[in-house]
Amino acid sequence: MSVEQAPVHRADFDQVMVPNYAPAAFIPVRGLGSRVWDQAGRELVDFSGGIAVNVLGHCHPALVGALTVQGNQLWHVSNVFTNEPALRLAKKLVDATFAERVFFCNSGAEANEAAFKLARRVAFELYGEEKYEIVAALNSFHGRTLFTVTVGGQSKYSDGFGPKITGIKHVPFNDLDALKAAVSDKTCAVVLEPIQGEGGVLPADLAYLQGARALCDQFNALLVFDEVQSGMGRSGELFAYMHYGVTPDILSSAKSIGGGFPMAAMMTTEKLAKHLGVGVHGTTYGGNPLACAVGNAVMDVVNTPEVLAGVKAKHQLFRTRLEKIGEQYGVFSEVRGMGLLIGCVLTDAWKGKAKDIFNAAEQQDLMILQAGPDVVRFAPSLVIENADIEEGLNRFERAIIKLTQA
Template sequence: MNAKDTTVTTRPVTRQTFDEVLVPTYAPAAMVPVRGSGLDLWDQNGKHYLDFTSGIAVNSLGHCNPIVVEALTRQANTLWHLGNGYTNEPVLRLGLALTEATFADRAFFCNSGAEANEAALKLARKYAHAKFGPHKSRIVSCLQSFHGRTLFTVSVGGQSKYTEGFEPLPPSIDHIAYNDIEAARASITDDVCAVIVEPLQGEGGVVPGDKAYLQALRDLCDQTGAVLIFDEVQCGMGRTGDLFHYMTYGITPDVLTSAKALGNGYPVAAMLTTHELAATLGVGSHGTTYGGNPLAATVALTVLETINQPEFLARVKQAGDKLRGTMEKLIADYPQVFTLVRGAGLLLGMVVTDAWKGRSKDIQKAAEVNGLMVLIAGMDVLRLAPALIVSDEQIAEADRILRVSIDGLLKA
């Protein structure tokens, strides 16, 4: 190591450094956050922001939550990693907690939503091959869905902009319109091994699933022997006011995937399923180096135990109602900008009018200038996904900043 390398950890870096050394798969904001606490964030210049993104529905307990920090620190001083030749106490406790809290009998742990969906899709294929034969291999997904960025999961996702240039894509994958029961009936036939759906589409525009549609998918899978997979990577873990969104509908999948908020920012994901399906994946059939390591499992268990409390979830529903009511009033006051708000709990999308088509990013940028961080879901939807610990006062402040920001855009 030469002399200049000894200062790498303290070397000044800026947003320009991203353009110089990182692969340009993102176009991050001009400001660089350096510190967070709850829903508060500060950038390199000391400017304060109210964070209504929670890291894209990840930091559901807020930045640097002291309960999570304590659990991570304790485990970091105990045991980090073993490899899958050994199990560990934290992952066993997490597996017990998740199966006791859900329909599932078995859990597989990995590192990201894409990996959880990859595992779910591989499981469905292998199960169908073993039980019915290789002809039963087709996967049905929805247009505008998002299931991850591996070649398999991005192909299953229903947004062609993410697959352009990566052809040839994995075969036997079909996409149908979301919430279209007739399209589902036409597509889900005896050669289908899996139907994968988000009960609430996130990246596709914050679009809630109709109960009748999700029930139709359940019925069609029962009739054809297909595996029903609910992707709850974004809408699960308390985001909509229930621990998982399938509970809201009372419709139980065969497989559920979870990530994002499961670790509150620490990379961890889970695929949950039944005894019958889990038996398909025998020793050596699937795996991951880091999945279920003691650090990740400890954090996830702490997050799960914090969120999965009646009082906590009741407050999420209350806060969701408050945020929706506040945004409905904002929409009523700015009918030239927004048409409606949709979603569930604390995952809401504000749809822009025809006159503002393609301009959700402009609203996002204006809000950031005024100290509010929000998301978009496509170019026509402003997405709000604050931490589940958001207060009524913070909701009111977000409303105030959004109004100031929109006023500024209207005057421009």
């Protein structure tokens, strides 16, 4: 028996929700593939992917099928017990990566929290309590818990919450000399995003990551890669570290790993994982059977030569057209990124106007993203149809035309 639902409107948000978000004026109610429909039945092309989460678009049959089957079997048992979907997914991740051990949780912040706690625990147990410093990059983003937001190199997110976690240094991204000056015998970890996401879709230089690896080896520190946004096929490889041939000691993954279902993972080696013994760290929902069933389906689809090659081909479709739009209308100075994590850097004349472009795109029935005020970001489904790319970019160009002619 279905219960009649009371109608809801965008204005309700301002009445019942904490005002830490400022969502768009429309409410999406249905999605299929790379199309979304709002309450009025308007159809939009989705280039935002739920901020790099909807790795297979909306309502992909493999994910819907996995969730439906598991939903009729077992939802939750806690980590007092284990479950089959979690073990299957952990095995797939171990087989596909450098990792030998996996810790499941529910969000990128939790995966990074686990990574940072592990790094400090390893240093404490092997080298003593003086080795606790974490070196991270300016303009990085690692989550919103007090620990992760302090490691993230954007003070606007960490100021105003009382005393910060100490022992954290920040250096400019892609500046190896600055990194060398910051790392010492007190350093327990160097934390980097192979592609800075929120900081502007900025890929790391190969020499920078190689240098970071060498420094960590020299000073007995751990190299932590935050692949919350760049992982699970988004770069055109299963994880972005594979592009570089630089292997971390710890890797965090979230967003795309659940394809829209909240889940995350922290991956590491057997040797390091031993430092998280029974009771040292935990989570109630982590490794939930529903989440892991969906994660298994994501892995089965994404980690295939066809899909990963498709990501690289679709990148070229986006880049070619976006560079042309940028040149023709004078809006972008650079198009950068990897795979289907793409950033368009605004020219001096358009600096600070990423939100205006976001709004103009929405008026043309297109969902996009920002990465700060100066970068327009695209993070669509990895299996987005080429016809949807073309249509979405046509709408994007119409938005740019309207803005530049205003």
